[in-house]
Amino acid sequence: MNQDTMNRGFSAIMKELGLKETPKRRAVLEVLAEQHGFLSPEEVWRAARVRFKTIGLPTVYRNLEELAAGGVISTIIHPSRQLYYYFCTTGSGHHHHFICTSCRRVEDIPECTVAAMEQDIITRTGGRITSHIVQFNGLCRHCLTDPNKRITT
Ligand SMILES: [Zn+2]
Ligand SMILES: [Zn+2]
Ligand SMILES: [Zn+2]
16 A cells, blocks of 8 residues: 555545544554554554654543444454554455464455354354354464564564
8 A cells, every 4th residue: 555545535534434533543544554564552552652752642542442333444352352453445245354473464354254153153053143252273384484573562
């Protein structure tokens, strides 16, 4: 994505969500969009502070929550239970993520094969499923082939 496409994309996204495009909200989104992996709220805050010395951690938390609620960014739940955020370019359509717990890379899994499992659960329980949250955790192929590149999180 070049800067221009990114700028236009951001404005359209915020308009669609009915979110006012404030410089701070934009900075939060830009920080995440520049990353290929997921970031903790504190890391987003530290990077955003380079642009906005006055941005507070509560503002960053609030903006992350609003952007996640609107489906602009994805929440990543690390096996450590810590919450991270990720700017997914695939969009807000239903899909899953394979996350690397070493380098924090995120790969999109567009096919949802959970539907077959849901059917089985419905048959067995007689209930109704309204949603599911599935995330695959592990090591990406880059980290598997070059263990020296691994970072610990
Ligand atoms: Zn995604
Ligand atoms: Zn990796
Ligand atoms: Zn699914």
